[in-house]
Amino acid sequence: MPLVVYILGLTIFSLTTSEFMVAGMMPSLAAAFDISLEQVGSLISMYAFGMVIGGPLLTAGLLKLRVPNKSALLWLLALYAAAQSIAASTDSYTIMTLARIATGVAASACIGTALSICAEVVAVEARGRAASIVLGGLMLAAALGVPIATLIDQNVGWRASFWLVVALTALCAVAISIRVPLSKSSAPIGLSKELAEFKNGHLWSAYATSAFIIGATFAAFSYFTPILTEVTGFSITAIPWLLGMYGVANIVGNAVVGRYADKHTYSVMVCGLLLLITALVAFSLLAQSATASIMMVILIGLVGVTMNPAMVARVMRTARPGTLVNTVHASVINIGLGMGVWLGGLGISTGYGLLSPLWVGTLLAVLGLLSLLPYLARRGSDSPSSQSAFGKQA
Structure with missing residues (x-):
């Protein structure tokens, strides 16, 4: 299995840790923003909302522009890191909510693009196994990422957990820029063919x-x-x-x-x-x-x-x-x-x-x-x- 597949799995781990980790730091966020636990819970919903609605729209836009998968993934990770940095820095619940929506949009498009790259770099008969490694990042986020983020929140503060995700995202982007090959196709698949x-x-x-x-x-x-x-x-x-x-x-x-x-x-x-x-x-x-x-x-x-x-x-x-x-x-x-x-x-x-x-x-x-x-x-x-x-x- 190519090293690229494991890098993509680490990328999904970073993104989905951010999605779920709010559940483990609800008291800290409620105190920091002076809001109810229900409002903190909505930060998870807003992330999911961005994934469901914004992800396909952003992907369609990238396809319309015929951006190759590798370039698209790097731009999406940059968008994700920027939105996550805003979330880590803000004192405003409104800005935090908007940042969570933006990270959800970028994460959804990242997952779709990562799976497409995964399909390109392995044989057809190995796609399911390769996808299991990429999506294994999601499983690892629940089993390892969220507990670690919660421990960091309890000992250092919630912002440190958010900044850790930014650092992991940047690390994954560097690895992808070095290890992920360009699309095997002579030209990227256009939006009309995808639709x-x-x-x-x-x-x-x-x-x-x-x-x-x-x-x-x-x-x-x-x-x-x-x-x-x-x-x-x-x-x-x-x-x-x-x-x-x-x-x-x-x-x-x-x-x-x-x-x-x-x-x-x-x-x-x-x-x-x-x-x-x-x-x-x-x-x-x-x-x-x-x-x-x-x-x-x-x-x-x-x-x-x-x-x-x-x-x-x-x-x-x-x-x-x-x-x-x-x-x-x-x-x-x-x-x-x-x-x-x-x-x-x-x-x-x-x-x-x-x-x-x-x-x-x-x-x-x-x-x-x-x-x-x-x-x-x-x-x-x-x-x-x-x-x-x-x-x-x-």
């Missing part, structure tokens, strides 16, 4: 499956803390360790899925969804048991968001793996994330109890499984050649 890919109905089906998988996972994960403390009976001091187990399971699951995602794309997703449904139902029924709860948290960590490499491999084989296709995929994943969190919270607020997010996750996982059924009847659908041909039929 033509969205006429492919199978691409939208792949997007829908990704949204359901991520929605199912985050419907549950977002409410692990109240479930584990108020239903299972764990102390609040045990939560970091339990979430740490979940994060380690993410890393392990991502490595395993990445190994098999290329040759067994659909089988990986079907097996993963069946295990996810089993884990969510078992967690719902056995949440009062500490042992069962720990086992189900680990199992959800192993098979939830870790299906990302298979999801990416499917998209890359269903349509030309261009920057806009990958950026919209990243946006759809964030839409699924937001949908799962909202529906899980809606279940609690409407009186169905703290376990309702687990049942919401189960429903979304079942929908994800149903979205795959039309493709399972196609013999040999796991092979790269058959998937590529299938995508071109639409």
